[in-house]
Amino acid sequence: MTQPPVIEVNGLMRSYGGGRTLLGREKPVIHAINDVSFQIAEGETLGLVGESGSGKSTTGRAVLHLERPDAGSVRFRGTELSTLGQQGLKPYRKHMQMIFQDPYSALNPRMKVGRFVGEPLVVHGVDSGSSLQDRVAELFKLVGLDPSFMSRYPHEFSGGQRQRINIARAIALQPGFIVADEPITALDVSIQAQIVNLFQDLQDQLGLAYLFIAHDLSMVRYLCQRVAVMLRGRIVEMAPTEQIFADPRHPYTRSLLAAIPVPDPDRVRPDRPPFDVAANVPPREAPLIEVSPDHFVLDHQVQ
Amino acid sequence: MTHFLKDLSRSRAGLFGFVLLVVIVALALLAPLLDLPDPTRGDLRARLAGPTWQGLFSPGAHPLGTDEVGRDILSRLIHGSRMTLMVASTAVVLGGIVGTVLGILAGYKGGFIDRLLMRLVDIQLAIPLMLLALLVVAALGPSIRNVVLVLALTSWIRYARIIRAQVLSLREREFVQSARAIGASTARIMFLHILPNVLTPALVVGTLELARVIIMDAALSFLGLGVQPPTPSWGRMLADGRVYLSSAWWTVTFPGLAIVLTVLSVNLFGDWLRDYFDPKTRSAK
Numbered sequence A: 001m002t003q004p005p006v007i008e009v010n011g012l013m014r015s016y017g018g019g020r021t022l023l024g025r026e027k028p029v030i031h032a033i034n035d036v037s038f039q040i041a042e043g044e045t046l047g048l049v050g051e052s053g054s055g056k057s058t059t060g061r062a063v064l065h066l067e068r069p070d071a072g073s074v075r076f077r078g079t080e081l082s083t084l085g086q087q088g089l090k091p092y093r094k095h096m097q098m099i100f101q102d103p104y105s106a107l108n109p110r111m112k113v114g115r116f117v118g119e120p121l122v123v124h125g126v127d128s129g130s131s132l133q134d135r136v137a138e139l140f141k142l143v144g145l146d147p148s149f150m151s152r153y154p155h156e157f158s159g160g161q162r163q164r165i166n167i168a169r170a171i172a173l174q175p176g177f178i179v180a181d182e183p184i185t186a187l188d189v190s191i192q193a194q195i196v197n198l199f200q201d202l203q204d205q206l207g208l209a210y211l212f213i214a215h216d217l218s219m220v221r222y223l224c225q226r227v228a229v230m231l232r233g234r235i236v237e238m239a240p241t242e243q244i245f246a247d248p249r250h251p252y253t254r255s256l257l258a259a260i261p262v263p264d265p266d267r268v269r270p271d272r273p274p275f276d277v278a279a280n281v282p283p284r285e286a287p288l289i290e291v292s293p294d295h296f297v298l299d300h301q302v303q
Numbered sequence B: 001m002t003h004f005l006k007d008l009s010r011s012r013a014g015l016f017g018f019v020l021l022v023v024i025v026a027l028a029l030l031a032p033l034l035d036l037p038d039p040t041r042g043d044l045r046a047r048l049a050g051p052t053w054q055g056l057f058s059p060g061a062h063p064l065g066t067d068e069v070g071r072d073i074l075s076r077l078i079h080g081s082r083m084t085l086m087v088a089s090t091a092v093v094l095g096g097i098v099g100t101v102l103g104i105l106a107g108y109k110g111g112f113i114d115r116l117l118m119r120l121v122d123i124q125l126a127i128p129l130m131l132l133a134l135l136v137v138a139a140l141g142p143s144i145r146n147v148v149l150v151l152a153l154t155s156w157i158r159y160a161r162i163i164r165a166q167v168l169s170l171r172e173r174e175f176v177q178s179a180r181a182i183g184a185s186t187a188r189i190m191f192l193h194i195l196p197n198v199l200t201p202a203l204v205v206g207t208l209e210l211a212r213v214i215i216m217d218a219a220l221s222f223l224g225l226g227v228q229p230p231t232p233s234w235g236r237m238l239a240d241g242r243v244y245l246s247s248a249w250w251t252v253t254f255p256g257l258a259i260v261l262t263v264l265s266v267n268l269f270g271d272w273l274r275d276y277f278d279p280k281t282r283s284a285k
């Protein structure tokens, strides 16, 4: 890595709950993410994989400062975001975007999709009037949508089309970094490949870096240069994609790999007991150690 | 406009409500131009005359009868609708604007503003509305402006509570987060992303409120706190006529009927309007 990373995350923490209820009972504290650290280079894709509730979305939101992390640092192209106020963050919002998990609730049902896609340009005063219309039409074409759809409302679109609309909005300001939160999970299998290809094409054309969130490893294989595996709010293993597939070190990573459907029925998979998440809560203080170049595993489970 | 009428003609109930409402409003607006007897001048020789079709087009006819001082009921109904409709619609729109804005503010911002506003609502809900209205009108004196203010005051909390609840769930929707992600200001999010999504519930509350406010306005007049005599209003007519209910049924039946029909037309039309403004049902038809 000669270039500085586009995103550099260090020791990110975020917990929910705490405090007391009206009756004075203590609410349990959920450590949604705990000591999360990673870097993403310009134009790179880092996959973030883990089961439901492991803190992937929380990580995405905290990195973009959509909600403030409790502790830790996030640097965008060298600038520390955590010390900036809402106003201070605004110029950086141009360069970092998010694509949400549910394409249905991600669109404003009462806003025509053309206006929705063009909104970032209006908010940042980049474009207006007829040049805005032209730019939005261009964005529609870029994501494979007919520009004549601009004056329609979201409910007229399928899941795949909605996700394209979300993508068009996210790239409107030509960001350098996008958090894609399970962008294909909610879609039909037949559509998933198309959207993955769209992500790839846009990355080639625009030089985007992605934090690509998914809940199983098969989805990230072809899109990501590196993969981080998350368990109960902690990254337990992080390595280049081939390395994860060839030499998984953490038992949870292995169980995720074993869960990938095998297309070849002749290939026999070794039987191993299912991974018990409850019995393997990663300890809070355990450090990540580098077992081979660029391959990190949480200390408690190195094998 | 043509789309509006086309869509409307497809809904029987909506069309009925709309036509009825147009007739009521047109009568109210055109009242001075109609050749009606003076609604404030009585004719003591014709006190409590019953409804009659005889001599309908002759000058002295009283098709819906007369009241206890011989004033023509039809004329009083039509002239009275001006006051009733103006007071009720102003109050509902005023309460609707205030309630919707405060509901959005409380729901989206949360925290101190939310707690303050919701306590205010709770306090107001704990006091019977009629008592509140009586207190305020008694304190400020009975005038049309004060009646409008009082009715709006009883109305805003209904909007605010429902809108706030809507906003609480909208706030968590991903398109609102997405608006934050692009750096949209709080004002922009509240008015461009939240507001259009609560207009439908606001409209529904509005039609219900219009009906309620018409009745409450009648009740205030009935108690002598609304429109002052001799200006006609539906509530006044009910109040004055109730004494004669057993002997001259027409004195209360017709104003009562006018209230019912107006409320009905507003509700039917409001139902249709709600569907019309929902982009989903609009194109599904």
Ligand SMILES: Nc1ncnc2c1ncn2[C@@H]1O[C@H](COP(=O)(O)OP(=O)(O)OP(=O)(O)O)[C@@H](O)[C@H]1O
Pocket: A016, A017, A030, A031, A032, A050, A051, A052, A053, A054, A055, A056, A057, A058, A059, A101, A215
């Ligand atoms: N706003 C919130 N309030 C309270 N708890 C929350 C909130 N958001 C997330 N959590 C909790 O934090 C933990 C991590 O949630 P998160 O949404 O980040 O998981 P995830 O990995 O994205 O899961 P999924 O695959 O289901 O999207 C969960 O236990 C969740 O219940």
Ligand SMILES: [Mg+2]
Pocket: A056, A057, A058, A101, A181
């Ligand atoms: Mg999630």
